[in-house]
Amino acid sequence: MDSKSHSHETAINISETESNKGKSTAATIVATTKAIPHNHKGGWLRGVAIFDFILRLCGLVAALAAATTMGTTDETLPLFTQFFQFEASYDDLPAFSYFVVANAIASGYLVLSLPFSIVCIVRPHLVGARLLLLILDTVMVAFTTAGAAAAAAIVYLAENGNSTTQWLEICQQFGDFCQRASGAVVASFIAAVIFIFLVIFSALSLRRH
Amino acid sequence: MKAGAVELGHASKVTQRGVNRGMSILDLFLRIIAIIATLGSAIAMGTTNETLPFFTQFVRFRAKYSDLPTFTFFVVANAIVSAYLVLSLGMSIFHIMRSRAQASRIALIFFDAAMMALLTAGASASAAIVYLAHKGNTKTNWFPICQQYDSFCHRTSGSLVGSFIGIIFFILLVLLSALALSRR
Numbered sequence: 001m002d003s004k005s006h007s008h009e010t011a012i013n014i015s016e017t018e019s020n021k022g023k024s025t026a027a028t029i030v031a032t033t034k035a036i037p038h039n040h041k042g043g044w045l046r047g048v049a050i051f052d053f054i055l056r057l058c059g060l061v062a063a064l065a066a067a068t069t070m071g072t073t074d075e076t077l078p079l080f081t082q083f084f085q086f087e088a089s090y091d092d093l094p095a096f097s098y099f100v101v102a103n104a105i106a107s108g109y110l111v112l113s114l115p116f117s118i119v120c121i122v123r124p125h126l127v128g129a130r131l132l133l134l135i136l137d138t139v140m141v142a143f144t145t146a147g148a149a150a151a152a153a154i155v156y157l158a159e160n161g162n163s164t165t166q167w168l169e170i171c172q173q174f175g176d177f178c179q180r181a182s183g184a185v186v187a188s189f190i191a192a193v194i195f196i197f198l199v200i201f202s203a204l205s206l207r208r209h
Numbered sequence: 210m211k212a213g214a215v216e217l218g219h220a221s222k223v224t225q226r227g228v229n230r231g232m233s234i235l236d237l238f239l240r241i242i243a244i245i246a247t248l249g250s251a252i253a254m255g256t257t258n259e260t261l262p263f264f265t266q267f268v269r270f271r272a273k274y275s276d277l278p279t280f281t282f283f284v285v286a287n288a289i290v291s292a293y294l295v296l297s298l299g300m301s302i303f304h305i306m307r308s309r310a311q312a313s314r315i316a317l318i319f320f321d322a323a324m325m326a327l328l329t330a331g332a333s334a335s336a337a338i339v340y341l342a343h344k345g346n347t348k349t350n351w352f353p354i355c356q357q358y359d360s361f362c363h364r365t366s367g368s369l370v371g372s373f374i375g376i377i378f379f380i381l382l383v384l385l386s387a388l389a390l391s392r393r
Contacts (some may be wrong), residue, residue: 054250088348088349092346092348092349093346093348093349094340095337096339111377113303127391130391131387131388131391134383134387135383135384135387138322138380138383139380141325141329142325142376142380144325145227145326145329145330145333146329146332146333146336148330149330149331149332149333149337150333150336150337151337152330153212153279153333153335153338154337156278156279157279157341158349162276162279163278164271164272165272165276165277165342165351165354166352166354167349167351167352168350168351196322196323197390198327199318199319199322200318200319200322203318203386203390205385206387206391207311207314207390207391
């Protein structure tokens with residue numbers, strides 16, 4: 001009699017033992033204690049999947065906020081000369097353009113992955129969907145962190161300047177632009193941390209007992 | 210017949226264990242290459258030191274990695290990641306011997322993802338600065354310094370390559386660990 005029994009096999013075990021009453025009761029005791037962890041594990045997996053879904057919604061809010069905050073930066077200084085106006089927007093710096101694109105792609109991916117997450121809630125023992133979500137989440141961690149770090153480097157440079165390369169700090173003039181950019185970078189880093197948590201939860205629910 | 214079925218089940222179990230062991234060996238191999246890549250990047254960036262041949266009475270024109278805080282962060286991040294990879298080699302060898310380990314695999318996935326995020330942050334921040342050094346920016350009046358500091362620019366651009374290779378390998382490592390987890 002094998003000990004690795006699922007909930008279906010316990011019925012067969014009970015009908016087999018007919019000779020010894022003592023043995024059958026022992027078998028029923030063994031059968032019932034084996035059945036409970038299976039359902040309990042399904043419940044735990046479902047809880048992790050629900051938490052995963054909620055985290056995805058939070059990540060969507062963060063990434064969308066970062067993309068829109070950076071995308072709507074447009075500051076024009078009140079002073080201007082005869083030939084050109086002093087204005088700064090996100091597409092003046094390629095790092096900021098990449099930042100907006102990366103966060104937009106991350107938000108789009110999160111929206112598309114919500115149905116997969118719902119499938120994982122409804123069917124907690126599906127391995128393929130979780131594996132797919134895990135690998136795509138890992139790629140998105142790299143993507144989002146890259147955008148956030150590049151924008152953070154530019155914002156740091158804009159705030160502090162650099163003496164060796166003679167790059168002047170522009171935040172003294174474009175104060176509002178710098179503030180919006182810094183806020184967007186913070187939101188993007190929050191989205192990246194949420195992606196890392198999503199990877200951990202997918203890995204936790206992938207293991208088999 | 211039953212003995213044959215049992216034998217068949219035993220054979221498939223052996224091949225499954227063989228595939229798991231193969232994945233663990235591939236994991237070790239990827240880690241070793243990633244160590245070389247990230248260590249190479251850290252050393253290449255850390256040894257930048259270019260002095261221009263002309264100088265005035267008061268200031269010498271010199272560029273090092275420590276003049277830009279982003280590059281300092283890059284060197285530190287690559288050093289931390291290569292140290293972590295060396296430490297995780299032991300864990301990888303443990304996984305080759307014991308394919309059943311699950312909790313340690315999950316811990317390894319978590320640390321791999323975190324270290325990948327650190328490496329990506331360093332590499333992409335430096336990439337932004339290198340791009341700025343090559344092209345400059347007209348709106349902010351930032352001058353492209355690569356026209357003067359040629360060798361410094363080449364060194365920093367080249368050291369980014371090893372870092373990006375490390376990022377790709379980290380993604381592969383996370384995928385391998387997740388596959389090994391789900392195949393049990």
